[in-house]
Amino acid sequence: MIEVRGLSKKFGNKTALNNVSFSVGKGSITGIVGRNGAGKTTLLKALVTIVDPDEGTVMINDQDIFREPKAKNKVMYVSDSVEALKNYSIQQITSLYRDVYDQFDEAYFQELLERFKMPKVKKIKNYSKGRKALFSLILAFASKPEYVLLDEPTDGLDVIVKKELMRFLVDEVSKEEMTIIIATHRLDELETLADQILVMKDGTMKETFQLHSLQEDYQKWQVVYQESMPEALKADVHILNQTGRVYSLLFEGEQEEGKAKIEATEPLLYEALPLSLEDIFVAKLGGEQIAE
Numbered sequence: 001m002i003e004v005r006g007l008s009k010k011f012g013n014k015t016a017l018n019n020v021s022f023s024v025g026k027g028s029i030t031g032i033v034g035r036n037g038a039g040k041t042t043l044l045k046a047l048v049t050i051v052d053p054d055e056g057t058v059m060i061n062d063q064d065i066f067r068e069p070k071a072k073n074k075v076m077y078v079s080d081s082v083e084a085l086k087n088y089s090i091q092q093i094t095s096l097y098r099d100v101y102d103q104f105d106e107a108y109f110q111e112l113l114e115r116f117k118m119p120k121v122k123k124i125k126n127y128s129k130g131r132k133a134l135f136s137l138i139l140a141f142a143s144k145p146e147y148v149l150l151d152e153p154t155d156g157l158d159v160i161v162k163k164e165l166m167r168f169l170v171d172e173v174s175k176e177e178m179t180i181i182i183a184t185h186r187l188d189e190l191e192t193l194a195d196q197i198l199v200m201k202d203g204t205m206k207e208t209f210q211l212h213s214l215q216e217d218y219q220k221w222q223v224v225y226q227e228s229m230p231e232a233l234k235a236d237v238h239i240l241n242q243t244g245r246v247y248s249l250l251f252e253g254e255q256e257e258g259k260a261k262i263e264a265t266e267p268l269l270y271e272a273l274p275l276s277l278e279d280i281f282v283a284k285l286g287g288e289q290i291a292e
């Protein structure tokens with residue numbers, strides 16, 4: 001389990017993390033979403049002591065990573081930039097990883113290179129941008145860490161490889177009891193993947209959502225009125241969209257309760273619509289888009 005308590009970090013006058021607390025259970029996928037500069041990368045780096053926080057603690061399996069440096073060996077951070085590796089050959093990197101990570105599994109590494117149809121190249125720099133990103137993911141998973149922190153893992157990957165990667169992440173979590181944290185702008189990708197979503201804004205943790213209960217906790221409705229939506233309903237719903245007399249509404253609460261409230265306003269017609277994470281975030285964060 002990862003437990004973060006009261007993490008704060010300033011760079012000069014700039015607050016990158018402000019009293020951030022959350023926990024992540026084993027064998028789960030957590031998404032951290034937020035706009036550019038929200039503090040996602042700083043948070044991930046603090047979890048592996050690349051960033052030294054001004055305040056707060058990070059406990060990994062009940063060990064404080066700043067007091068017991070060995071604790072962080074269970075965690076692998078995969079940066080969104082692979083520049084550091086580019087001048088190495090695949091062989092050099094493999095032997096480096098073998099030396100540094102006790103659990104590095106060479107056979108699994110080869111299996112993953114094949115699974116993702118990685119072309120044979122002499123040096124990492126000969127890979128395309130997407131392939132470089134994929135290569136660092138393969139290295140990370142072949143090192144068999146307990147926790148993997150991925151920073152924008154799908155950047156530069158084409159749609160097919162992205163889908164393959166998503167399937168792979170889900171497999172790893174169920175098969176290996178691995179725990180994955182993904183920082184991303186891409187809400188739509190997390191929807192099918194994450195168990196929990198953490199929303200960051202300006203260095204603070206704004207909201208935590210458990211995805212399995214979202215469909216029970218929220219509903220989206222499309223409602224059409226003869227003239228306009230009665231004022232009385234406005235206090236109970238978030239208006240996601242309005243085009244003339246047609247409204248998309250988000251209701252927080254049980255389905256039957258939402259339905260009864262809408263029926264009581266005597267609309268011309270209404271129907272339930274499929275709910276997306278984006279709808280909830282737009283409503284929750286005062287109409288401000290998170291994804292870009």
Ligand SMILES: Nc1ncnc2c1ncn2[C@@H]1O[C@H](COP(=O)(O)OP(=O)(O)OP(=O)(O)O)[C@@H](O)[C@H]1O
Nearest residue numbers: 011014015016034035036037038039040041042043
């Ligand atoms: N080493 C640094 N020196 C100075 N400021 C920094 C440093 N690292 C991060 N920051 C600042 O801290 C804030 C949080 O940055 P961070 O990279 O963590 O955000 P992010 O959510 O990962 O953004 P992005 O999605 O653009 O990668 C930003 O305002 C950034 O400019």
